[in-house]
Amino acid sequence: LMVWLRRCTHYLFIVVVAVNSTLLTINAGDYIFYTDWAWTSFVVFSISQTLMLTVGACYYLTFTGVPGTATYYALIMTVYTWIAKGAWFALGYPYDFIVTPVWLPSAMLLDLAYWVTKKNKHSLILFGGVLVGMSLPLLNMVNLITVADPLETAFKYPRPTLPPYMTPIEPQVGKFYNSPVALGAGAGAVLACTFAALGCKLTTWTYRWMAA
Numbered sequence: 001l002m003v004w005l006r007r008c009t010h011y012l013f014i015v016v017v018a019v020n021s022t023l024l025t026i027n028a029g030d031y032i033f034y035t036d037w038a039w040t041s042f043v044v045f046s047i048s049q050t051l052m053l054t055v056g057a058c059y060y061l062t063f064t065g066v067p068g069t070a071t072y073y074a075l076i077m078t079v080y081t082w083i084a085k086g087a088w089f090a091l092g093y094p095y096d097f098i099v100t101p102v103w104l105p106s107a108m109l110l111d112l113a114y115w116v117t118k119k120n121k122h123s124l125i126l127f128g129g130v131l132v133g134m135s136l137p138l139l140n141m142v143n144l145i146t147v148a149d150p151l152e153t154a155f156k157y158p159r160p161t162l163p164p165y166m167t168p169i170e171p172q173v174g175k176f177y178n179s180p181v182a183l184g185a186g187a188g189a190v191l192a193c194t195f196a197a198l199g200c201k202l203t204t205w206t207y208r209w210m211a212a
Contacts (some may be wrong), residue, residue, distance in 0.1 A: 058199025
């Protein structure tokens with residue numbers, strides 16, 4: 001009974017974390033909708049993707065204890081996002097499918113950190129977290145380079161006039177030192193370690209709840 005209960009809890013957690021990760025990152029990469037705030041959006045979305053991937057992948061990885069499951073988790077997120085974006089695309093929204101595969105190489109780095117250090121959880125948190133935080137914003141820049149031209153899209157999908165409180169401020173030269181990748185990677189590398197620790201802790205909590 002306990003084995004069955006533990007397995008059910010495990011799969012429930014995976015579904016909940018993966019679905020929520022997908023929902024939180026569904027627009028990440030589609031910067032055509034944020035033309036006036038492209039760099040700001042890029043940094044925020046890069047960090048959100050980094051954290052969501054790290055927490056779910058570390059949970060899955062430490063729960064199974066099998067290197068490779070972090071990449072499998074990223075694959076789950078990818079497929080979920082393709083399905084969700086497919087629905088939006090069918091409704092006529094100009095989403096770009098290129099956005100999701102960037103999770104996979106970062107998840108592979110998590111698996112590598114876990115495998116190389118002989119399943120050392122603390123190394124996974126420190127090294128894995130930093131690797132994901134540093135790599136994902138760099139890979140995510142591919143999205144910004146490959147998405148549809150913002151100007152062309154603006155003519156094709158005109159936006160209504162924004163209310164005053166939503167009107168973007170004039171872009172500043174030198175914003176973020178002209179390097180959203182560096183800012184996203186720097187913040188991501190620090191925050192991802194915290195979320196990697198949280199992912200590992202989810203495993204502990206799950207087992208303890210099962211044993212209670």
